[in-house]
Amino acid sequence: MLFIVLALIDLRLATIALLLWLLFNMLMNRGRLYAGKRALLKTKKAVYVAFSTSIDFKKSFLSLSRGMRILGGRVEPSQLVEFAINVSRKSARYRGKRKMRGHTVTIDYTLPRGRYFKVHLPATLRRSAAVGEFPKVSWESVRARLTAGKSKVSLVVVLDSSASMMYSIRGILTALEAVKREARKFRDRVALVVSKGFGAAVAQHPTTNFNLVLSKISRIGLDDFTPLASGMYLGYNLALRERSKGYEPILVIISDGNANVPLERRIRGMGYRHFAFDPAVQSVLEVAHLIAKSGIETVVINTKHREVLADAAEGILSGTELLMRVARITKGEYVGIVG
Known part of the structure; x- marks a missing residue:
């Protein structure tokens, strides 16, 4: 209503007021x-x-x-x-x-951490074969299970x-x-x-x-x-x-x-x-x-x-x-x- 009144008085004034209102509204929101x-x-x-x-x-x-x-x-x-x-x-x-x-599933393998862990046998044997020590297994070849829920x-x-x-x-x-x-x-x-x-x-x-x-x-x-x-x-x-x-x-x-x-x-x-x-x-x-x-x-x-x-x-x-x-x-x- 205010903009209509201003437009009747001065169109330029109404335009400026509208722009200021839009700018204020933009900043507030x-x-x-x-x-x-x-x-x-x-x-x-x-x-x-x-x-x-x-x-x-x-x-x-x-x-x-x-x-x-x-x-x-x-x-x-x-x-x-x-x-x-x-x-x-x-x-x-x-x-x-x-x-x-309490229910877990093996999703991958990782390096052993801590004193107690479950050995990931396939990964351990693959690593042992890769470094040329199979059928022996060294500590460096041991891989642990990576489990999740x-x-x-x-x-x-x-x-x-x-x-x-x-x-x-x-x-x-x-x-x-x-x-x-x-x-x-x-x-x-x-x-x-x-x-x-x-x-x-x-x-x-x-x-x-x-x-x-x-x-x-x-x-x-x-x-x-x-x-x-x-x-x-x-x-x-x-x-x-x-x-x-x-x-x-x-x-x-x-x-x-x-x-x-x-x-x-x-x-x-x-x-x-x-x-x-x-x-x-x-x-x-x-x-x-x-x-x-x-x-x-x-x-x-x-x-x-x-x-x-x-x-x-x-x-x-x-x-x-x-x-x-x-x-x-x-x-x-x-x-x-x-x-």
């Missing part, structure tokens, strides 16, 4: 997007935000983030995606280890196949390729859910064959519609099934946040809570609350991150704000790729 964060890493090409408050997450983050801090601005977006997934995997494994206390992780990837994702697929594949190398040691599983058209479908049921999933991601066709809520809901149900089989599920949501297709039916138990004017956005936030109740580890990857410079209208969210809110609700991790 600069940190609003990251409200509630527990960790924040920013580079020129990407941003990483974590909202988890669990002890398992803190231990995982501290052990894996040292290299990221050293690299600083030289970290590539695919490296941040890999980092986020690995933090969630390690956190989930900590949680699963408590459930299966027997709990296994299941990654459920929810992929938005909208046309705007075209230029982001390569970076996502690079990150998942890096995750694959580590996951093979633990026989972790991966599944793929694709949001396309007016619904979602399981493109690949849980498998230990990461190559199969990677090849399917590279061949997925693109569409103008984004039923993100449907993909999240299907991924959520798949994650629950994996949990019932003894796996620790991690939901990896890859999207640009431009949801435009709502769920066909409202979720039971959500009541009539209002989150947004847009039905598609409302559906996404309802599913996010459902995921939060289940305690499933969640990683949200935004392939089109944009810094919020001004306050949006009540109930209207940009793609970045929507995905950030999903990460905040689920107490998960957010990786925004600036593009």
Whole structure:
């Protein structure tokens, strides 16, 4: 109303007042997007935000983030995606280890440390043969078992196949390729859910064959519609099934946040809570609350991150704000790729 009055008096004065208001609004809301964060890493090409408050997450983050801090601005977006997934995997494994206390599995070998250790016989014999002392074995050839909790992780990837994702697929594949190398040691599983058209479908049921999933991601066709809520809901149900089989599920949501297709039916138990004017956005936030109740580890990857410079209208969210809110609700991790 004030701007209209000023415009009637002097158009230039109204323009200056509007610019000053926008500048003030931008400065006041600069940190609003990251409200509630527990960790924040920013580079020129990407941003990483974590909202988890669990002890398992803190231990995982501290052990894996040292290299990221050293690299600083030289970290590539695919490296941040890999980092986020690995933090969630390690956190989930900590949680699963408590459930299966005392059960361990040999995943690799290492040099002996301490007075007591278990010998990794195949590695010891290989080393003995390599140095030419077989069938004798010297102390220098002895290798110890590297063990870890027997709990296994299941990654459920929810992929938005909208046309705007075209230029982001390569970076996502690079990150998942890096995750694959580590996951093979633990026989972790991966599944793929694709949001396309007016619904979602399981493109690949849980498998230990990461190559199969990677090849399917590279061949997925693109569409103008984004039923993100449907993909999240299907991924959520798949994650629950994996949990019932003894796996620790991690939901990896890859999207640009431009949801435009709502769920066909409202979720039971959500009541009539209002989150947004847009039905598609409302559906996404309802599913996010459902995921939060289940305690499933969640990683949200935004392939089109944009810094919020001004306050949006009540109930209207940009793609970045929507995905950030999903990460905040689920107490998960957010990786925004600036593009």
